[in-house]
Each structure stands twice: as structure tokens, then as C-alpha cells.
Amino acid sequence: MGDADEIRFGMVGHGHISGQFLAAMEVVEGAHVGAVAGRNAERAKAFAQAQGIATGYGSVGEMLQAEQLDAVYVCTPHPSHEEAAAACIDAGVAVLVEKPIAPNLAGATRIVEAARYAGVFAMEAMWTRFLPIYGVVRRWVDEGRVGDVRLVTASFGFAAPVMPEHRLFDPEQAGGSLLDVGVYPLTIAHWLYGSHPVEYGAFALVGETSVDEIVSIAAAYPGGGLAQLGCATVATLESSAVIAGTEGSIEVPVFWAADRAILRAGEHEEIETMPHRANGFEYEIEEVVGCVRAGRTESESMPLSLSLEMAGLCDEIRARLGVAYPFEEGSD
Structure with missing residues (x-):
């Protein structure tokens, strides 16, 4: 050092x-x-x-x-x-x-x-994974403030102009929405349930450059929790994540850069804000x-084992979607 x-x-x-x-x-x-x-x-x-x-x-x-x-x-x-x-x-x-x-x-x-x-x-x-507001969200979940968690919904999508040479759309640069922004909803679901899905369905709009431009995932996790996840580079998607339980819900606006969380249970609403000192x-x-x-x-x-799990899951999803990169062994 x-x-x-x-x-x-x-x-x-x-x-x-x-x-x-x-x-x-x-x-x-x-x-x-x-x-x-x-x-x-x-x-x-x-x-x-x-x-x-x-x-x-x-x-x-x-x-x-x-x-x-x-x-x-x-x-x-x-x-x-x-x-x-x-x-x-x-x-x-x-x-x-x-x-x-x-x-x-x-x-x-x-x-x-x-x-x-x-x-x-x-x-x-x-x-x-290091944003302080998630400590509040975890405490609310662990305290049972929303009951048993049944569903998490999260998506990250923006509308970028399709330019084949841009990294978002170029398969030579591992373009596509899944690796660029889809890892965020996948990661929050993993963080909430403590596991990758045991079963899932994945659907995509694959564009003219052969990369995934929109991906929709419905997933089931150990213990019965479900997730609806999405990502896009050609469409603007809802930016909040919602954790829905048997007794209430938690909304995390702009969840990938979050500094605020909203707890709703019956008529009760509680808002916690933890502003970033810079940008997160x-x-x-x-x-x-x-x-x-x-x-x-x-x-x-953020252990390396989690990075390996996420990389493997994204490989599986891309295989189901028929998306491969030219530099990968076995790709056309």
C-alpha cells in the first residue's frame, strides 16, 4: 500500500x-x-x-x-x-x-x-447494494412491517436511439439491456429473497443488431416469493421497485440509485429519506x-460468489432469449 x-x-x-x-x-x-x-x-x-x-x-x-x-x-x-x-x-x-x-x-x-x-x-x-436506504428497507422487512413478502416488482429502462455502433446495441461490445441495466432488478430480487430464482420465464424483444432491447422476466424464489422484473434500452420503464407483502408494501423510488423508501400498511404511511453525500x-x-x-x-x-451467480444467471437468460456475442465460444 x-x-x-x-x-x-x-x-x-x-x-x-x-x-x-x-x-x-x-x-x-x-x-x-x-x-x-x-x-x-x-x-x-x-x-x-x-x-x-x-x-x-x-x-x-x-x-x-x-x-x-x-x-x-x-x-x-x-x-x-x-x-x-x-x-x-x-x-x-x-x-x-x-x-x-x-x-x-x-x-x-x-x-x-x-x-x-x-x-x-x-x-x-x-x-x-451499498446505498444506506436499503438498511431501512431491510429492517422494515425483517420486522414484519409488511407481513410475508409475496412479490417484488422492479424495472429499469430508458429509450435510447438505436445506433448499431453504440455499445448498447453492438454485440461485439456485449450490448443489450440485460447486462447494462437488467442486472439491477435481478440484484434487488436476489437481495430481498437471498437467492436466485428457482424457476423463471424470460421474454425479449431482440433488435436488428441481435441484442436484447427489452426483457421481461417472471420469477419464483425459494419460499414462495415471486418477482416481475424488466429492463429496456428502447423504452422508458417504471423506475420504482415495490415490495408487496401480506400486510403492506414498500416502495423504493428510482431503486437503483435510491435515497428514499415509503412504507404503506393499511392507512399508515411512513417515509424515510437518506440523501447521498454525492451521487451514491x-x-x-x-x-x-x-x-x-x-x-x-x-x-x-458484494462477495465474488454473488458476481459468479449473477453472471451465470445472465448467461442462462441470454441462452433462453437466443442472444449470444460474437466473441463467445460456440456463437454464430
Whole structure:
């Protein structure tokens, strides 16, 4: 580790989401971003200068060789997560990999096995799992405030223009709604029920570029709980998650970035609000900082086993939908 008072991050990738990460980093104590790497050195250096980062590099390898880093945030397009993560792990540097950790289970498994073998911290950046409001939601559920939970509904969808070369619609970049935003409703259902579904049906609108543009999932979980989940890149979907029980319900508006929850039971309504200090990314960054300081190799809140489960489930769903990526073995 570098300076004991600071956790020094590097970033691989400097697209839109990197700006959200940097904005959140401003409120995290004891950590800062000291370097960024991209596919083009000049663009990376220009981004670094614009963002007040010390320097930029044309590859993750150059950055790792030149810098003393404690952790690296990988936010490149999905198919390049594995290469960047592997380089960091080989260098003994902790890694936070943007979701999905890899486009499929095979890639996710290679990252996880490499991290575990090397004893290096690795975590998928599923930031929703660290939002404080979910502590309130969990307490309400555990206290039986809504009775026995019977159904969770959650969807995440937006209407983007269909551009075949854009990462959302390009199969070479693991495009589609499932990996980009479908993991959010799948994750909240898993968080609520503590398991992936035991049975489910999945249906999709597969577009002209052969990626899933809209996905609808009906699922059953151990213990009898049900879920209705959806995702889309070509349609705006309802943004609230609703947990419905035998005695009431909990609504979580904009559930993937939530700072508010509403409990309704009979005529009683209770609202809890926990505003983010920045944009919500700060909580997953603080998890990485805490784990690196403590010498942990996995997060208890977002373990690598969960990343493997989600990658496997998404593989299964895509297989049912007939969606495969050109870089996958056995794809046409």
C-alpha cells in the first residue's frame, strides 16, 4: 500500500461513468484518483488534465508500471473488463470492476479465480447494494412491517436511439439491456429473497443488431416469493421497485440509485429519506477503501460468489432469449 493516510486509485476508462466515480470520490475521505489509463494516451492525458488528475496513460500496463497504486477502478466497455482486471491482479493491485464484472460466466470465473489465487481484493461495482436506504428497507422487512413478502416488482429502462455502433446495441461490445441495466432488478430480487430464482420465464424483444432491447422476466424464489422484473434500452420503464407483502408494501423510488423508501400498511404511511453525500457511488468506494485498509480480499456485502451467480444467471437468460456475442465460444 502507498501512503498510509491515502488510498490511491487509478482508473481504466474515461467515459461517462468515470465522471460519476470522480464526483463521488470528492466526498470520500482518505482516497483520491491519481492516474487514468485509456486506449489513447493523448485522450487520457486530456481527460486527466480536465479532471485534475495527475497524469494519463495509453494503457493499463503503462499506468501500473509507472504508478504506485492501491486500487484501480475499471470502467471500460464490458468485453475489456477481464484484460484490465487481470493486469491489476497480476500487479497485486486491488480492483473494482464496473458491472457486469464480465460479459459471461467464463470471463467472470477467470477474474475471480485469478484474484483468489493471488490473494488480491476484487469486487464488482454493484453500487446499489451499498446505498444506506436499503438498511431501512431491510429492517422494515425483517420486522414484519409488511407481513410475508409475496412479490417484488422492479424495472429499469430508458429509450435510447438505436445506433448499431453504440455499445448498447453492438454485440461485439456485449450490448443489450440485460447486462447494462437488467442486472439491477435481478440484484434487488436476489437481495430481498437471498437467492436466485428457482424457476423463471424470460421474454425479449431482440433488435436488428441481435441484442436484447427489452426483457421481461417472471420469477419464483425459494419460499414462495415471486418477482416481475424488466429492463429496456428502447423504452422508458417504471423506475420504482415495490415490495408487496401480506400486510403492506414498500416502495423504493428510482431503486437503483435510491435515497428514499415509503412504507404503506393499511392507512399508515411512513417515509424515510437518506440523501447521498454525492451521487451514491461514494458508498461502494468506501467499501473498497475499508477492505483494502483491512487487508480483505473480498467484500462481505458484494462477495465474488454473488458476481459468479449473477453472471451465470445472465448467461442462462441470454441462452433462453437466443442472444449470444460474437466473441463467445460456440456463437454464430
